[in-house]
Amino acid sequence: MSETAPAISIAGIRKRYGAVQALDGVSFEVAQGEFFGFLGPNGAGKTTTINALMGLARLDEGEISIFGYDTVRDWRQARAMVGLAPQEYNFDRYLSIRDVLIYQAGYFGLTSRAVAARADELLARFSLTSKANDPYTRLSGGMKRRLTLARALIHSPRLLVLDEPTAGVDVELRLELWELLRELNRDGMTIFLTTHYLDEAESLCRRIGIIDDGRLKALEPTQRLLELAGATVLNVTLDRQVRSLPVECAELRPSFEPGSRQVTFEGVAPSGLSRALFILENAGFSIEDVAFSRPSLQEVFLKMTHRRGAM
């Protein structure tokens, strides 16, 4: 394993299912320690990409390596590096949830004696200790979601692949899982996340890839993507109607309806915010209200995928 190799390197992967070209030459890299978001509408190729990454799909073309290990040639080493938290609950129903963790570690070559303590630690960390001896069928939806994560972490992977990790969980658990993922990432774990919640990607991911029709449409730092979506807008409500504005304002491109009390600055950078307010106050206006709106990832997403439908 190379210390400098990307956590994920995907080069020109193609995959066809019958008449459907699920992946059509996708290439990108995810650096070690990165929190990467992978977005796309239903059927865009997200799950096929994850399946290819995990060796669950066979590629027609292209290569994938994980921490420098080719997923076909060095599949054993590559798989040992990754923990997958799939969207579906695919636990073994004959086992208690503690055994689900211990057996999973066993499949990865770790003896049960070595992992028993880690299984207990993960059960405690995910508030599942009281259910340790129950089968997963007796868990609530939120608990099953937490167990999915615990299972993905049992063999201490360096890369965590999450497919819709917060689908169907309540707000409280969602925020709890977000914090946990941030913590794992802070500890150095690389995280590859697909989600339908764009606020989730915006909040967690430093870089985002958007896929549609099997092709990568965007691959940018989250902030850069937001900038691509359009300008931020500053709406200032003044104490009286505006008839004219001082000339110093011109560079900030203000607009207003004559007779209105509201002035809009479009495309203003955060640094321009205080300058705009300063100019207005110097011109004798009192500021009654300020609203700063910025584009959301949803707008970027819809722009990139040219869709208005659900993801």
Next chain:
Amino acid sequence: MIENWVGFHTLVKREWQRTMKILNQVIWPPIITTVLYVFVFGLALGSRIKSVDGVSYGAFLIPGLIMLQIIDASYGECSSSLFQSRFLGSIGELLVAPLSAFELVSGFLLAGVMRAFFIAFLILSVGAVLTHALPHVWWLAIVVVGLVATLFSALGIVFGLMAEKFDHIAVLTTFVITPLTFVGGVFTSITFLPPLMRFISYVNPIFYMIDALRYCFTLHSDVSIVLSLTVITSLTAAATFLAFQLVASGYKLRL
């Protein structure tokens, strides 16, 4: 070969744990079936057939009944476990792990063989109590049971992979295994059969399995033990190769 020994051992352990979880389904049907066969056929025919190949009719039945149950146990273990894992998605736990196709197939095969030996031991115990039948050539009996269990475990893997519905698994049992077993000499020596039926028995692979195991108990066989072992070994090798090829190619596992 096997590199991930812990993973392989974990898979076998998991399969055994699954068997233990459904213990009532695993042990009672073969025991009850065997007892019924011994009593019903023993009572109905035993009074007319005093001995076959030098043993009582009841003792003559036991090897065939063991074969009947180990075929069912080994095929059922692998086919239902694999199909259920596919159907419920838990096969994903194995597929993302660093386990090779060889390790996966070997794990399922060993689990199927273990279950078959467990059932063989039970039926043998029942048979010993009811008919005092025990093998004369233990090592050969173990080899025959091991080979047949491997063969049907491998077929269980193949059908567990191919099946789209649970019914598909039963197709082989209902339409092939059970009829072939019943006409394969469980209840009578083929020397008692009319020439046409005897000829048909010669192309029935299960006949060779029953005949080989019966040889271990009675030291008499309808065909040469070498021929029987050759047939069984060839079929076992072919089925195991097919199971391995399917898993290695990712058939219905890796899309």
